[in-house]
Amino acid sequence: MTIADVRYSFEHTMLPKWFFEEGMTLIGYLITEENFAYELLKKAFEDNGMEMPYPKELICFEKFKTEDKILGGKIILPTPNEMPSCYEIFMLFNLAFDNIRFFTVERGQEQEDIVIGEWTKDGEHIDHGAVDVRNSGEMDRVVELYRGGAV
Numbered sequence: 406m407t408i409a410d411v412r413y414s415f416e417h418t419m420l421p422k423w424f425f426e427e428g429m430t431l432i433g434y435l436i437t438e439e440n441f442a443y444e445l446l447k448k449a450f451e452d453n454g455m456e457m458p459y460p461k462e463l464i465c466f467e468k469f470k471t472e473d474k475i476l477g478g479k480i481i482l483p484t485p486n487e488m489p490s491c492y493e494i495f496m497l498f499n500l501a502f503d504n505i506r507f508f509t510v511e512r513g514q515e516q517e518d519i520v521i522g523e524w525t526k527d528g529e530h531i532d533h534g535a536v537d538v539r540n541s542g543e544m545d546r547v548v549e550l551y552r553g554g555a556v
Contacts, residue, residue, distance in 0.1 A: 406453045409487045415449040416482070416491045421507045421524035424496050428505050432496065435466045435478055442466045442480045459483045471548055474500060479544070485512040492519065493543065497551045508547045510536075521546055 423431050434441045443464040447457040463483040470476050477497040485492060493510040509522040513535060521533040521543065536546045 406455065408455075408458055409485075409490055411450050411453050411455060412446075412482075412485070412490045415446055416494060416509060417489070417524065417530070419449065420445075420480075420494060421528075424507050425505065425526045428496070428498065429502055432468075432478055432498075435480070436468055440464075446482075469544075473552075475548060475551055476500065477548075488512045488514060489520070489522065495544070495547045497547065504551075506551050508533075508550065510543045510547070519543060521550070523550070 440461055443461045450457045465481050467479045480494040482491050489511040491509045491511050495508040498505040507524045511520045511522050513520045519536050521536050523531040536543050
C-alpha cells in the first residue's frame with residue numbers, strides 16, 4: 406500500500422461510510438476531541454502497517470453554520486501529491502440530520518486543479534466538476550450543491 410492508497414481509502418471509503426452510518430457521533434468526536442481527524446488518519450496508516458507521514462499541524466477540523474442553518478464540518482488535509490486525494494472534506498447536514506451530504510475537494514490532474522466530488526449513502530461517487538477558487542471558493546460551491554437538493 407502507498408500513502409495515496411491509504412489516503413484514498415480514508416477519504417473516499419472510511420469517512421463517508423462512518424458519516425452516513427453514525428454521522429452525529431462522528432461530528433461529535435470531531436468537535437469535542439482535539440486532533441480526532443489526525444488520530445483517525447494515523448490509525449488508517451497504522452492499520453496498513455505504515456507510520457503516519459504527516460504532522461498533526463497539517464490536519465484539522467473546523468465546524469461552520471450558514472445563515473440559513475446549514476451545519477457542517479470541514480476536515481483540512483495535507484496537500485495531496487496525487488489525484489484524487491483530498492485537500493478538504495465537507496460534511497453538511499441540517500438541524501434534523503435528515504439531509505446529510507459528504508463532499509470531497511480533490512486534487513485534479515495538476516496540483517492547482519481542484520475538483521468537487523460527492524459520496525452518497527449508497528456508495529456512489531458523483532463528480533461535480535472543477536471549481537475555480539479564485540472566483541468562488543470550494544466551500545461556497547459545496548454549500549451551493551447542498552442547497553440544490555438531496556441526491
